[in-house]
Amino acid sequence: MTQKQDILTLDDIKQLVDSFYTRVRADELLGPIFEERIKENWERHLNIMYNFWQTVLLGERTYQGSPGMKHITLPVGEEHFERWLSIFYKTVDELFTGEKAAEAKWRAERMAEMFSDKIAHFKKNRGAIL
Numbered sequence: 001m002t003q004k005q006d007i008l009t010l011d012d013i014k015q016l017v018d019s020f021y022t023r024v025r026a027d028e029l030l031g032p033i034f035e036e037r038i039k040e041n042w043e044r045h046l047n048i049m050y051n052f053w054q055t056v057l058l059g060e061r062t063y064q065g066s067p068g069m070k071h072i073t074l075p076v077g078e079e080h081f082e083r084w085l086s087i088f089y090k091t092v093d094e095l096f097t098g099e100k101a102a103e104a105k106w107r108a109e110r111m112a113e114m115f116s117d118k119i120a121h122f123k124k125n126r127g128a129i130l
């Protein structure tokens, strides 16, 4: 059995992202929400997500975007974020171990919290952005 290692290279990021979104697409709760928004543009989405995690974890600045805005109008609530995080944690832990692997999970959790708050605020204010 090969020893698990930390997330150290762009190839590692690609492995993590590909594996995570394969599971997300197969998930009965999250799958339809992603398919509805992304449609035939999965290659583009995966490339954006490689860039995002490459920037966050490897410090190579290939992502410039405002992810908050992309999530604000999604039809999601607490249970969707819990499912997203649970699949993400599982994927990270099955493939990697170490400081960066822990950071990936920490970052995802902080962002889930932020998106969740923004969405709740957006709903409460009946569509008025911020």
Ligand code: HEM
Pocket (backbone or CB within 6 Å): 030, 033, 034, 037, 038, 045, 048, 049, 052, 064, 065, 066, 067, 070, 071, 074, 076, 080, 081, 084, 107, 108, 109, 111, 112, 115
């Ligand atoms: C309920 C959970 C989530 C759902 C259903 C969801 C869904 C989506 C969808 C459909 C897109 C594509 C948006 C578009 O191109 O119009 C997207 C983009 C993205 N998501 Fe999420 N997401 C979730 C949680 C998260 C979390 C926790 C993170 C934190 C790492 C994250 C990070 C991103 C990033 C960085 C993008 C790219 C934004 C851009 O185009 O610049 N998402 N997400």
